[in-house]
Amino acid sequence: MSASDSSNDGRTSSSERALAFFQDRFDLDDSSLATALDTALERQIDYADLYFEYTTTDSVSLEEGIVKSGDRHLEQGVGVRAVRGERQGYAHSDDISLESARLAAGTARAIADETRPHDPVAIRTPRGGHDLYPVATAPTDVPVATKVDWLNEIDAYARAKDPKISQVMASIVSQYKHTLVVASDGTRVADVLPLVRLNVQVLAADGSRREIGYQGAGGRFELTDLRDPARWQKLVDEAIRIALLNLEAEACPAGAMDVVLGPGWPGILLHEAIGHGLEGDFNRKKTSAFSDKLGQRVAAEGVTVVDDGTLPGRRGSINVDDEGTPSKRNVLIENGVLIGFMQDRLNAKLMGVEPTGNGRRESYAHVPLPRMTNTFMLAGQDDPEEILKSVDNGLYAVSFGGGQVDITSGKFVFSASEAYRIENGQIGAPVKGATLIGNGPDILTRVCRIGHDLALDEGVGTCGKDGQGVPVGVGLPTIRVNQMTVGGTEG
């Protein structure tokens, strides 16, 4: 089902290939796009845009030693938006070729009664731009037989590793997405986004005790990059190590204590504690605990937090956002001071600032919102070993599951999937089920050590907001946070 353009001949950019794809497949030429936008502009509105999407997703999964099913899904459609002040009209349809003009008229009418004369839209395509994730082979074009063989190798490898491993579940998910955004100022931007992910989950059993270990990896790169045994075997080893470790884990202590967060995935702290609170919509509406804190100290000295959509090949990276704005490296907190929010077009305009390339949506069926890309803290100078030694008694959290935040009160939680007690500066017994809770606006003021070991996560994060999921990345060096509340069962 995937398109013939899926291999990059090395001469054209993602944007050019996507543009050609929509023109060839759906006859989306300049005049039909201009007509649709002209229809919307007949009403008294500020702005309108069309978002076209054609996405192929496949997934192959194994359990009980059998590749039980292959899935292939095709998603295509167009979303049309009209904007006037704070007001947005949105409509979408799965009929790409015919519907955009009709929808454009309807959405504009829904938000504006008055008509007006306007200049006809002239479509133009900006030159240049990022090309962060070119691939020679679309991941959805990698033969299913290759994926099946690979999963069987993973199963055999995992089962041979340790007799306590009683179940292995693994899956390979591949996505290839074409997008085209055309705005009423005439700007037309297209992109092709590959996304791959390998998931490994094992169940370890010892007597009556059972524990799951999970590890995954992915990003916007060639699926065959993960095919290297050195790479996937490391993932399987990790999943097994975590499952076996949790078989030995003790109950987690409860109460306030000093916490050391390891590098990489614990960056979810930044995502939950401050990232969401720095999204433009909540700050424009002043519903965020960070509203009115611009220019103020919100973190300890030395803490610099960045949201960067321009990292090559990363899961959270985008050449352009879903409104056509090129992605950027945006510094949110510089040396402890809040200096910027993440913006889409609507909120940037209402706040009188420039869009930052953070207007993202799950699909054509969703309206863009200010969203994170890859969010991380820059490295400091401390030795990670020394950071651990600096804590008398506390918790060392190395890996996490999910988290959540209440934007308005600023309270956030995230749950550790691998954590240890720290006793007299030494790593002690593993503990299970630790949940960390804190207050976004002050948590980073209690960071007192920053390691030199910044790492980004493995590329498995999905962020949810208003019912929309988008792929994101996080990163963190080893840090020490004083007096966080740890939710365990041991008093």
Added chain:
Amino acid sequence: MSGANTPDRTPDRTTDKMAQDMEAVVDHAIDAARRAGANQVDVLLVEGDDREVRVRGDEIEFVKQAQERGLGIRVLVDAKEGRKTSIVSTSDLAPDAIDRMAEEAVALARATAADPTAGLPEGGFAREIPDLDLFDPNDRNVSLDARIEDAKRAESAARNFDARIDNSEGSQASSGHARVVYGNSEGFLGAYASASHGLFSEPIARDGDSMQRDYWMTSGRRLRDLDDAAAVGRKAAERAIRRLGSKRVKTCEVPVIFDAMTAPSLIGQLVSCLSGYSIYRESSFLGDKLGEKIASESVTIIDDGRLPRGLGSKPFDGEGQPTRRNVLVQDGCLKSWLLDHYSGRKLGMDSTGSAARGTGSAPRVGTTNLWLEPSDKTSGPTLEEMIAELDRGLLVTELIGMGFNSTTGDYSRGAAGLWIEKGEIVHPVEEITIAGHLGDMFGQIDRIGRELVFHGRTAAPPLRVAQMMIAGE
């Protein structure tokens, strides 16, 4: 009606043109898959339209209108040691596009491995499609303006409730209609239509430096079943105001009451551990407890897919099996797993009519209308009485985070609520966690409220757990 191999056409197939067109698409897809070489096939087609509006302050902030459709085809190809399976989905319903998808599905299935358990149910399909009152034809014509008016009334009631309500995330009204057609190569073809309407309000209260949000909502299959819009706004505002001045409490072990908004999450988590898939994968902490006591004697949990007007109701499940009333836990004793055809076969049991299916996914186990039985209507306690009875403890009104492990039962989540001393609410609480083991928590339910209200597909009366660990200062 007849047995397994004769067409089991439902008697009350609607004559509506759209429904006929949809059934023709499903028939076409079944034929196309068979022609392509499938030995068994089932097809799900869903078409729907949705409208959503949001009002914030005096401004109509968002208006959305959408039409969606999706076709999912599952094919099974016979092999020496079982059947090979694939699932494909698309929104392109042109006959030639469906033919291509069907061919692709068969090719994809042939590339996977044979599974001795795979296969469609060979009988037991729904023989009649009961009218569960899942929509009101009059609501079909509700105007966007009428829903905007509802949202405005909720928003203005919330904003005007108290001077401390000075902001909001807005009030949102939605109306959606959907039509589902499911058919398979074993002769079943069934269809039903449903609607859902909702209203949600999320005001923000401020007092000095303290800013708090909360929400309230109403939802139903018919517009006339929704609560009054102004009452929704007022209730949301009242909840946001009572959180002002929230603080942490010291780490301690106390009784915890879950209110009607937070208790359903416990029921959902417990029942996720009864899914046939987690049982045969040995990844549920309740895996060896069928027939045993898993909760205090006052706990009875039921899943019933046929409640009239229920938000989780449907006449047949994702494999054409009739939905039914399943008693999962009775007087504290674990009575049944929730099973679809596949997980049932893995465990040597019959489907419980619990297959949930989207167009883009294989059937899995899902709940329909799920609830924990309330205590006696007259002698059981109200929430107010449960608070008054408590010497010292916590009333939980909101839970955040994902801290539940269904393999071990370990539970630890972020919580907000109200602190109770000597039967009185003394102050709101936030930035704490509550932790325990879900099995122990159900064993320690020592008080159950008498009111049961569905705000969604899962409901529970207020519940008290005798003792939980609270982490705070």
